Amino acid sequence: MTIQRAYKYRFYPNNEQARLLAHTFGCVRFAFNNALAFSKEQYEQGNKTYLADWSKQLTALKKQSEFSWLKSVSSVALQQSLSHLDKAFKSFFESGFGYPRFKSKRNKQSACFMANAFKWDADKQALTLAKMKSPLNIKWSRPFHGTPSSCYVSKTPTGKYFISILVEEEVAALPNLNKSVGVDVGIKSLAVCSDGLVFKNPKSTKKYERKLAKAQRKLSKKTKGSNNFNKQRIIVAKIHEKIANCRVDFTHKMTTKLINENQVICTESLRVKNMVKNKKLAKAISDANFGEIVRQLEYKAAWYGRTVSKIDQWFPSSKLCACCGAVYQGKWSLAIREWRCDCGSVNDRDLNAANNIHIEGLRLAA
Ligand SMILES: [Zn+2]
Numbered sequence: 001m002t003i004q005r006a007y008k009y010r011f012y013p014n015n016e017q018a019r020l021l022a023h024t025f026g027c028v029r030f031a032f033n034n035a036l037a038f039s040k041e042q043y044e045q046g047n048k049t050y051l052a053d054w055s056k057q058l059t060a061l062k063k064q065s066e067f068s069w070l071k072s073v074s075s076v077a078l079q080q081s082l083s084h085l086d087k088a089f090k091s092f093f094e095s096g097f098g099y100p101r102f103k104s105k106r107n108k109q110s111a112c113f114m115a116n117a118f119k120w121d122a123d124k125q126a127l128t129l130a131k132m133k134s135p136l137n138i139k140w141s142r143p144f145h146g147t148p149s150s151c152y153v154s155k156t157p158t159g160k161y162f163i164s165i166l167v168e169e170e171v172a173a174l175p176n177l178n179k180s181v182g183v184d185v186g187i188k189s190l191a192v193c194s195d196g197l198v199f200k201n202p203k204s205t206k207k208y209e210r211k212l213a214k215a216q217r218k219l220s221k222k223t224k225g226s227n228n229f230n231k232q233r234i235i236v237a238k239i240h241e242k243i244a245n246c247r248v249d250f251t252h253k254m255t256t257k258l259i260n261e262n263q264v265i266c267t268e269s270l271r272v273k274n275m276v277k278n279k280k281l282a283k284a285i286s287d288a289n290f291g292e293i294v295r296q297l298e299y300k301a302a303w304y305g306r307t308v309s310k311i312d313q314w315f316p317s318s319k320l321c322a323c324c325g326a327v328y329q330g331k332w333s334l335a336i337r338e339w340r341c342d343c344g345s346v347n348d349r350d351l352n353a354a355n356n357i358h359i360e361g362l363r364l365a366a
Contacts, residue, residue, distance in 0.1 A: 001170070001171060001173075001303070002168055002169070002170055003168070003169055003170075003171050003302075003303050004149065004166050004167070004168060004169075005144075005166070005167055005169050006152075006164045006165065006166050006167075007142065007144040007164065007165045007167060008162055008163070008164045008165075009138050009139055009140060009141055009162065009163055009165070010138075010139045010141070010160060010161065010162055011136045011137055011138040011139065011161050011162070011163050012137045012139070012161065013136065013137070013161055014134070014137070016132075016133070017129075017132055017134075017136065020073070020129075020131060020132060021111075021153065021155065021161070022109075023069075023072065023073055024073040024074065024077055024111045024153075025109035025110065025111055025155065026105075027069070027070055027072075027073045027077075027078060028073075028077055028078060028080075028081040028109075028110070028111045029081075029103045029105070029109070030070070031058055031070070031078045031081045031082060032081040032082070032084065032085055032102075032103050033102045033103055034057075034058070034061070035054035035057070035058065035081075035082055035085050036085060036100055036102060037102075038053075038054060038057055039053075039054065039085075039089075050086070051082055051083065051085075051086040054082045054085065054086075055079065055082055058070075058078065058079075058082065072131070073131065074111075074113060074117045074129070074130040074131060076112075076113060076114050076116060076117035076130070077111040077112060077113055077117060077130075080111070080112035080113075080114065081111070081112070084112070085100060088100040106157060107157060108154055108155070108156055108157060109154060109155045110152060110153065110154040110155070111152075111153050111154075112150060112151070112152050112153075113129055113130065113150060113151045113152075113153065114149075114150045115148070115149050115150060117129065117130040118130060118148075118151055120147065120148050121135075122147075125140065127148070127151070127163070127165070129151070129153070136163065138163060144165065144167050145167070145169070146167040146168050146169055147167065147168065148165045148166060148167050149166050149167065149168060150165075150166045151163055151164065151165050151166070152164040152166070156237070156241060157233075157234070157237035157240075157241075158234055158237045158238050158241060159234075171303045171304065173303075173304055173305030174259075174260065174304040174305060174306070176263060176305075177261070177262060177263040178263065179195075179261065179262050179263060180262055180263055180264035180265070180266065180358065180361075180362060181193050181194055181195050181197075181258065181261075181262045181264075181265055181266065181354075181358060182194035182266045182267075182354045182355060182356070182357035182358025182359070182361055183258065183265060183266065183267045183354060183357065184268070184317065184350050184351075184353040184354040184357055185267065185268065185290050185293055185294075186350050188350070189201065189350065190202075190250070190254065190293075191254065191293070192350035192351055192353070192354050193258075193354055194266075194351070194354040194355045194357070194358035196351070199254050202246055202247075202250045204246050205243055205246055205247065205250075208239055208242050208243045208246065209243065211239050212236065212239045212240065212243065215232065215235050215236045215239055216236055218232055219232045219233060219235075219236055247289055248292075251289060251292055251293055251296060252296065254293070255293060255296040255297050255300055256300065258297065259297065259300045259301060259304055259306050260304075262306065263306060263307065264306070264307045264308075264309055264361070264362065264365055265297055265301065265306065265307070265308050265309070265361075266308075266309045266310075266311065266357050266358050266360070266361020266362060266364075266365070267293075267294060267297065267308065267309075267310055267311070267357060267361070268310065268311055268313065268315070268317065268357060269294075269310040269311065269312065269313045294308075294310070307365055309361035309362070309364050309365040310361070310364075311357055311360045311361050311364060315356075315357075315360055317353040317356040317357050317360070318332070318349055318352065318353045318356075319332055320352075320356050321341035321343060321345055321347060321352070322345075322347065322352050322355035322356045322359065323341065323343055323345035323347070324341060324342075324343040324345065326341055326342060326343065328341075336349060337349050
């Protein structure tokens with residue numbers, strides 16, 4: 001089947017390109033924040049607004065002389081930032097989690113270019129963004145084949161530039177397997193599987209988290225805006241970057257292994273709404289990156305001919321005895337790591353949950 005795969009590379013802009021990118025990021029941020037403010041303002045007056053309304057409003061703004069600077073960057077990139085806001089709203093309404101926030105200059109900067117906003121010369125391996133005179137100096141760390149359909153350009157708070165190139169590719173389904181698995185995405189471990197496989201949270205993350213806490217304490221003692229403050233801010237951002245990279249790497253290894261080894265992967269659809277009410281858990285959730293794990297499982301399953309079966313979010317996977325089906329009768333709490341059922345089965349919280357997810361997931365998939 002034909003799939004879309006993203007290839008990410010580091011690149012090194014020249015001064016002129018860096019200037020244009022900074023300007024583009026600024027305009028993209030402005031378009032996003034402006035549309036978000038507009039939609040909030042309209043909402044307070046009782047009007048719901050949508051992508052088409054934001055787009056019209058942006059076009060009107062561009063015609064005003066005081067906002068004419070918006071015209072000097074790729075209009076496609078501006079339009080894309082409105083689409084991102086649209087997606088952010090949709091995901092908020094679906095999950096009840098993560099109301100869109102205003103973009104800040106301090107965070108990662110990005111802009112998206114569709115095929116009509118860049119030129120790709122396959123012979124010369126040269127990619128030139130709209131309004132730029134010369135191609136980007138990209139470090140081609142691995143090859144890609146096919147025609148790029150869009151590019152996502154970003155700059156990290158530590159000043160590194162990356163480009164993600166989305167390419168259409170052919171992938172073949174993997175041979176069918178006779179094995180299925182239930183996966184309990186957890187907090188103590190990243191995931192526990194019904195076949196006994198446990199994915200521990202990567203140790204490196206712990207190490208960097210300690211470093212991060214230390215660096216953040218140091219930052220809090222510096223005078224805001226001073227040179228030392230800014231230096232320390234970059235140190236903090238670099239540690240954040242390390243943690244994020246570790247996490248992405250680890251999540252990919254885990255989901256690839258699960259997809260390679262199982263025909264059906266059963267998992268929970270996540271109880272995000274519930275769990276975020278508990279503050280302590282909120283951090284653990286973002287760390288464990290639940291949503292990302294399910295997202296990767298789903299797209300990889302689609303690529304390789306596997307099935308992901310998601311059980312209902314209210315299914316009591318922890319409280320059921322996977323052995324006999326009885327429900328735990330006492331007061332339930334997160335502190336319970338193990339419990340004994342009347343049938344005699346001693347249930348490890350996570351493994352029991354994975355078994356229940358497996359049974360229920362297979363029932364739903366049948
Ligand atoms: Zn039992």
